[in-house]
Amino acid sequence: MTAIEFQLRNGIDDAVDASSLRRSCLVGLSIDEIQQQPIQLSGRRVPLGEVFDVHVDHGVDDRLVVRGDLENVHGLAASHDQGDFIIEGSVGDYCAAGFSGGSLRVEGNAGNFVGGALAGKRTGMSGGLVRILGSVGSHAGHRMRRGMMLIEQDAGAALAASMVAGTIVLGGRHATNLGCEMKRGSILLCGRQAPEAFGGSARYSGRLPFAADFLRLYRDPPVTDLIQLLLASRSVLRVRADISSGGQGEILFPAESR
Amino acid sequence: MSETPLMNGVRIVPTFAEAFGMKATRVIITAADEIWARHAAVAMSGFGTSVIDCKLEIDIECELTAEQTPDGRPGFALLAFGMSGGELEKQIIRRAGQCVLTCPSTALFGGIEGEHSKRIGLGKALRFFGDGFQISKVINGRRYWRIPVMDGEFLCEHDVPRVDGIGGGNFLLIARDFAAASLAARAAVEAIQPLRDVIAPFPGGVVRSGSKVGSKYKTLIASTNDAYCPTLRGVTKSELSAEAGSVLEIVLDGLTFDAISNAMRIGIVAACEAAGDHGLLSVSAGNYGGKLGPHHFHLTEILQ
Numbered sequence: 206m207t208a209i210e211f212q213l214r215n216g217i218d219d220a221v222d223a224s225s226l227r228r229s230c231l232v233g234l235s236i237d238e239i240q241q242q243p244i245q246l247s248g249r250r251v252p253l254g255e256v257f258d259v260h261v262d263h264g265v266d267d268r269l270v271v272r273g274d275l276e277n278v279h280g281l282a283a284s285h286d287q288g289d290f291i292i293e294g295s296v297g298d299y300c301a302a303g304f305s306g307g308s309l310r311v312e313g314n315a316g317n318f319v320g321g322a323l324a325g326k327r328t329g330m331s332g333g334l335v336r337i338l339g340s341v342g343s344h345a346g347h348r349m350r351r352g353m354m355l356i357e358q359d360a361g362a363a364l365a366a367s368m369v370a371g372t373i374v375l376g377g378r379h380a381t382n383l384g385c386e387m388k389r390g391s392i393l394l395c396g397r398q399a400p401e402a403f404g405g406s407a408r409y410s411g412r413l414p415f416a417a418d419f420l421r422l423y424r425d426p427p428v429t430d431l432i433q434l435l436l437a438s439r440s441v442l443r444v445r446a447d448i449s450s451g452g453q454g455e456i457l458f459p460a461e462s463r
Numbered sequence: 464m465s466e467t468p469l470m471n472g473v474r475i476v477p478t479f480a481e482a483f484g485m486k487a488t489r490v491i492i493t494a495a496d497e498i499w500a501r502h503a504a505v506a507m508s509g510f511g512t513s514v515i516d517c518k519l520e521i522d523i524e525c526e527l528t529a530e531q532t533p534d535g536r537p538g539f540a541l542l543a544f545g546m547s548g549g550e551l552e553k554q555i556i557r558r559a560g561q562c563v564l565t566c567p568s569t570a571l572f573g574g575i576e577g578e579h580s581k582r583i584g585l586g587k588a589l590r591f592f593g594d595g596f597q598i599s600k601v602i603n604g605r606r607y608w609r610i611p612v613m614d615g616e617f618l619c620e621h622d623v624p625r626v627d628g629i630g631g632g633n634f635l636l637i638a639r640d641f642a643a644a645s646l647a648a649r650a651a652v653e654a655i656q657p658l659r660d661v662i663a664p665f666p667g668g669v670v671r672s673g674s675k676v677g678s679k680y681k682t683l684i685a686s687t688n689d690a691y692c693p694t695l696r697g698v699t700k701s702e703l704s705a706e707a708g709s710v711l712e713i714v715l716d717g718l719t720f721d722a723i724s725n726a727m728r729i730g731i732v733a734a735c736e737a738a739g740d741h742g743l744l745s746v747s748a749g750n751y752g753g754k755l756g757p758h759h760f761h762l763t764e765i766l767q
Contacts, residue, residue, distance in 0.1 A: 352601075418618055
């Protein structure tokens with residue numbers, strides 16, 4: 206059991222590709238070895254220690270913690286496979302890309318393509334729990350295949366685009382092209398939706414009442430906290446998406462929000 | 464004879480019940496209300512008295528409140544026992560498909576907690592009824608299938624644990640007449656019914672056709688237990704005294720040795736208390752000399 210903590214150094218303003226910062230590659234290394242691991246800073250390959258201050262704590266829960274002004278740090282928690290990953294602050298693009306297990310908590314906003322596919326890969330997130338306490342940019346859950354993503358505030362355009370399976374729970378509002386090219390999977394919209402939502406688009410089926418019995422299986426926070434509006438709703442509506450491309454995905458939302 | 468212990472005047476024969484290892488699972492059926500849940504549970508546990516010809520021994524273990532079920536609806540827990548893991552899986556899937564999937568508003572879950580590597584693929588098999596419209600969901604680390612049906616969705620856990628169990632715990636209630644045997648048997652079953660981890664799968668928890676291994680007919684693997692048939696005294700080597708006129712047996716399947724042992728103790732005590740003064744003569748148990756089944760339940764030890 207090892208906790209590894211990273212603090213972004215002051216003065217790092219260039220884009221950082223932190224997708225190589227993986228638990229599976231770092232566990233068991235000494236602090237010096239961790240600091241020598243390569244990382245991409247503005248396209249240059251530099252030692253990790255030049256970008257982050259590193260602190261290792263043995264004998265505690267298995268987790269990675271990253272702190273600092275991380276909005277220009279991309280690919281954090283990419284390919285994370287087990288244990289807890291905590292990001293204290295807002296983060297850049299491709300956060301949790303290729304995420305496959307364990308849990309991630311982002312205590313801020315996240316950029317585009319949260320839980321999306323890694324470069325060169327066909328599928329996005331394939332397991333685990335990703336929780337964003339703030340909002341996300343566009344294409345969150347792009348090509349998502351499995352697992353659960355909780356977005357407690359708003360989502361940008363093309364949420365769940367080309368989603369294959371899994372569950373996305375959105376606490377706030379969504380933007381355009383929700384579920385475009387979605388094959389399967391579930392999107393639970395817990396916030397208030399615009400009255401015209403899902404109307405007049407060939408992408409979505411009609412809104413129909415739906416007995417979402419499976420929601421009762423969620424018993425633990427934070428999921429239950431977020432889907433409270435759905436659980437408490439007198440009636441849940443469902444549309445299927447993206448029917449224009451033969452998809453069977455589902456979007457659930459409380460009837461009261463219409 | 465005089466050294467055998469008595470309980471409320473009933474002789475406890477110093478013998479033992481001989482039981483076998485089986486494969487077991489617990490499933491939980493829930494529904495919109497207790498009535499539909501009970502219909503499904505009764506249907507699923509029907510024709511599940513003995514592996515001899517039912518291939519599965521299954522019964523309702525207990526009723527569950529909404530607070531005790533995975534989806535917060537009323538339900539029932541059922542225990543099922545088979546002679547092998549493969550046979551158990553085959554029979555459970557058939558019953559789930561024909562008796563639970565078909566019953567309005569029901570859902571089906573595993574009921575054995577903890578990590579178990581041996582699994583029975585329930586939803587894994589039943590999902591194909593969805594004809595491609597089924598939806599998989601992993602919730603709290605467990606996979607479920609949502610299968611569209613005409614009243615909504617049938618929710619079914621992907622697979623459920625399979626554990627080792629014990630089948631064939633038993634005791635024989637030997638009475639002066641049927642009325643006394645029936646009184647004793649009903650009292651025993653009523654006392655056993657609230658217990659967990661154990662079922663009495665025969666009708667009303669009681670069997671009258673106790674069997675021995677083998678038969679004079681080559682096609683039969685079991686035949687009537689002639690030593691305990693009152694009508695065969697004089698033509699076979701009987702275990703019954705002259706005054707015994709009726710024998711009923713309680714057969715118990717359980718998840719653990721202790722569960723069966725405890726149920727036997729509670730059942731025997733209840734039977735003796737209820738019918739000791741009304742014609743229950745003795746309590747015995749069925750065994751095969753200790754050579755076939757590894758689990759031995761000695762009556763005198765159980766009742767100490």
